Amino acid sequence: MNLGWVVVMRGVISFVTLLVYTNILGKQQVGKLTFFDFITGITIGNLAGSLTVDFDSRAWPHFVGLSVWAVLAMLAQFIALKSRWWARILGGEPVILIENGHILEQNMAQCRFRYDDLLMQLREKDVFDLHEVETAILETSGALSVLKRSQDHPVTPRDLHLPTAYKGLGTMLIHEGQVLSGHLIRVRLTPEWLSEQLLKQSITSPHDVALAILGSDGKLFVDTYRDGVPVEPVDDQLEQQ
Amino acid sequence: MRRSGVWRKIIKWAVYVVPITVFVLLLNAGQLLKRPMGTGDDVRGSLSRLEESVLTEDWQGADAAWERTHRAVGIVMRRVQVDAERDELQDFSEELARLRGAVQAGERAAALEHISVLKALYDEWGR
Numbered sequence: 001m002n003l004g005w006v007v008v009m010r011g012v013i014s015f016v017t018l019l020v021y022t023n024i025l026g027k028q029q030v031g032k033l034t035f036f037d038f039i040t041g042i043t044i045g046n047l048a049g050s051l052t053v054d055f056d057s058r059a060w061p062h063f064v065g066l067s068v069w070a071v072l073a074m075l076a077q078f079i080a081l082k083s084r085w086w087a088r089i090l091g092g093e094p095v096i097l098i099e100n101g102h103i104l105e106q107n108m109a110q111c112r113f114r115y116d117d118l119l120m121q122l123r124e125k126d127v128f129d130l131h132e133v134e135t136a137i138l139e140t141s142g143a144l145s146v147l148k149r150s151q152d153h154p155v156t157p158r159d160l161h162l163p164t165a166y167k168g169l170g171t172m173l174i175h176e177g178q179v180l181s182g183h184l185i186r187v188r189l190t191p192e193w194l195s196e197q198l199l200k201q202s203i204t205s206p207h208d209v210a211l212a213i214l215g216s217d218g219k220l221f222v223d224t225y226r227d228g229v230p231v232e233p234v235d236d237q238l239e240q241q
Numbered sequence: 242m243r244r245s246g247v248w249r250k251i252i253k254w255a256v257y258v259v260p261i262t263v264f265v266l267l268l269n270a271g272q273l274l275k276r277p278m279g280t281g282d283d284v285r286g287s288l289s290r291l292e293e294s295v296l297t298e299d300w301q302g303a304d305a306a307w308e309r310t311h312r313a314v315g316i317v318m319r320r321v322q323v324d325a326e327r328d329e330l331q332d333f334s335e336e337l338a339r340l341r342g343a344v345q346a347g348e349r350a351a352a353l354e355h356i357s358v359l360k361a362l363y364d365e366w367g368r
């Protein structure tokens with residue numbers, strides 16, 4: 001038995017299998033995972049690892065184990081989409097930790113949440129004074145959602161009845177020197193228009209452009225490779241400050 | 242436009258389904274890969290010929306048959322090793338080594354016992 005060769009073969013099998021299953025399982029962000037998702041991920045990863053290097057048993061049982069976990073996770077996700085009851089069982093429920101400015105100690109204890117944890121998560125939400133908090137909810141992902149008291153909300157243009165221009169998503173037109181023709185067509189513009197715009201900024205070729213994005217306000221953001229800024233190590237920059 | 246969308250969907254699912262299907266077949270191909278595919282890789286046949294030589298106490302013929310079996314096992318092992326258990330391959334190799342000892346010593350009973358064990362071990366490969 002050539003162990004090196006077998007590890008390579010099994011490694012390829014587990015890598016591709018994991019890639020396929022994780023793609024099908026969805027695109028949840030790591031930070032948004034519930035505890036159950038987290039444990040499922042660890043178990044599937046562990047099974048893929050043993051599929052690669054555990055020679056004490058055949059590869060097939062590991063492959064089946066990996067597939068069973070992936071299929072069950074998919075099934076659980078699918079049922080959770082249809083049934084709110086099942087979704088609550090799977091991911092738990094959000095818990096209110098602060099209501100009307102009062103900390104709910106019983107809920108804190110139920111979630112095994114300490115005051116230090118609460119204060120830390122509030123600080124991460126830029127809340128340094130508990131008086132500002134109207135409601136705080138511990139989400140199933142472990143993140144804290146905070147609703148500030150109305151008098152502590154920042155003033156918005158709407159509050160001041162100020163007119164604002166429309167602001168939407170920008171469209172990338174050049175990426176690493178390459179003009180994205182499809183994007184240009186989508187925004188009904190031509191390469192000639194783009195060249196003209198670049199010339200206005202003294203840029204003769206799109207190859208000199210690292211990134212160009214057309215904003216929803218019609219303004220073109222252009223970043224060239226030559227920034228004219230001396231490159232210094234980050235440590236040196238920090239020292240200078 | 243609609244047709245290209247359908248094709249894109251088919252290709253997307255094929256990217257998922259094809260590798261998984263290939264792996265399922267590969268990891269269950271042990272029984273198939275054990276079968277002789279050319280000359281000199283018929284382990285079961287070599288063991289049977291070895292058994293005949295032992296039964297007639299043709300020890301020179303048995304030794305030559307052992308060599309052929311050893312070579313055939315090497316070829317088949319390379320084919321089935323991806324899915325195989327390390328222990329089952331190691332047990333087979335050890336038993337084969339014991340068989341050579343029995344053949345060289347001219348011990349009929351021991352040789353037959355080892356051949357019988359080897360056949361049983363070989364049948365278990367890829368199951």
